[in-house]
Amino acid sequence: MDDNRTLTDADVKAIAREIEAGITQRFQLNVGRGVLGMAWKAMLYALILLAVYGAGGGFRKFL
Numbered sequence: 001m002d003d004n005r006t007l008t009d010a011d012v013k014a015i016a017r018e019i020e021a022g023i024t025q026r027f028q029l030n031v032g033r034g035v036l037g038m039a040w041k042a043m044l045y046a047l048i049l050l051a052v053y054g055a056g057g058g059f060r061k062f063l
Contacts, residue, residue, distance in 0.1 A: 007015075
């Protein structure tokens, strides 16, 4: 089989554009997951600290 296929500059630019779009999309998705994960952990820690404070009689001191 003697196929002499060549890519034009437009083909190369289109391929590079698609690769860049895929990488950017994956990066943004991973960053979003990380930010949401950190927010979820912060909320859980705040709830646990609030429960510990309440269990220790913290609210009765101010009432």
